[in-house]
Amino acid sequence: MTASEDGTTILFAELGARWRAVAYGPLLCLLVLILELVTAAQVHWFALIFCAALIAGFVVLQVIAGQRHVSVELTPVALREGTETLPLASIDAVLPERDEDSRDDEDWESARSLGELSGVPRRRAGIGLRLVGGELVQAWAKDHRGLRAALTAALGETDKVTRTEETEDSENGADR
Structure with missing residues (x-):
């Protein structure tokens, strides 16, 4: 880091x-x-x-x-792919990698690519993301496994922070 x-x-x-x-x-x-x-x-x-x-x-x-x-940057609050920045709070899940043995494409492989490019840039691999509204998008990176691991860890930390804030609100009586 x-x-x-x-x-x-x-x-x-x-x-x-x-x-x-x-x-x-x-x-x-x-x-x-x-x-x-x-x-x-x-x-x-x-x-x-x-x-x-x-x-x-x-x-x-x-x-x-x-x-x-074609640059990628992941912070604890946002994922930037090229010129597009996506808040981590809007990401619901990181979808599993494509099964190499399967003949069928995953649904996320035909989804919109993040950034302003028309697709996943050359020499980069896509990563399926499901957004909070249910929309599927593709993040991408050369080291797609590294980005997937960092993104999964960051989303786990975001969930912990959200759960902690919810717990503190309910203990303080904010939800009454």
Whole structure:
């Protein structure tokens, strides 16, 4: 568990993309430059610098988009999937994993995916959630088992807090 910038505890987090990816294109161009210098071939200074800057610029855009739309963060009060934040109080249950031996799809596999994307992002697996109103949705993560465990634990803690508050209210006579 770590703490976010605003002080809330983060139970689970996945970045959508990493900044180190920006360096891959320029490093490849640097390697080509070194090869051209070593082999005494014509050195394409302008082309290599231009390509390094162009590749880095495009990857910066992809990293920003990945961190905005494909990141996951679970706190004790909310689950954020991309740009959508779902309060834990609105989650009724975490549904079981898909049975790999079954030929039938689970109902939650055709449900709406959380976030503003049209479906579960590539290289991520869906997790079925039943909301308080009965609606089914899909949460998603690369480490879907880790998110499932953290989400189940967080919902268990939320239930304990709710039960404790209800008990205190009834003991204080608030329900009379």
